[in-house]
Amino acid sequence: GEDVEQSLFLSVREGDSSVINCTYTDSSSTYLYWYKQEPGAGLQLLTYIFSNMDMKQDQRLTVLLNKKDKHLSLRIADTQTGDSAIYFCAEGGSQGNLIFGKGTKLSVKP
């Protein structure tokens, strides 16, 4: 079935790079997404990647896609305390919905 897996926690120091990893099962997904959720808020789309791309860069964000291994990663350069949040990987589901991972809680220490 459709499933998305990601590690639950990541802790980094301010100024370091953060790498959040995700694996997914549905190889037919054309788009893969990264969402961010701050405390008390809904989800906000950070970036997405089209499945025929290997990499996409958007300012401090770099998305890497290994379609063969069904592995997606999000790298945040120069991580700041304001980046502390929960990050969700998502793929397009067959029902027109999004299939989300359980989220990776990123803690940034000053």
Add this chain to the structure above:
Amino acid sequence: KAGVTQTPRYLIKTRGQQVTLSCSPISGHRSVSWYQQTPGQGLQFLFEYFSETQRNKGNFPGRFSGRQFSNSRSEMNVSTLELGDSALYLCASSPGTSGVLQYNEQFFGPGTRLTVL
């Protein structure tokens, strides 16, 4: 452009009661999706409405239902509440594309935090 709004933001109910949550999508968006977020199960898809019709449905019991009005506003209803229904209920709106081949950016509201006692 105003974002997705959800009311109420917080709700406390007791077992056996029913509850109705409301979502107003971004102006011009025709699709509204509902998700349940819990610490254990993460984000799970409830259903999607498009042009007043339920277009897709997740694996939730019939106690969970919804509807969409002609102005695209949507409500979801949970009857005979159980303790396990305590969750953050998120509504997301999108222009209306569907399927794995389509770019499907969903804009989320802040959610309604439902606590069942």
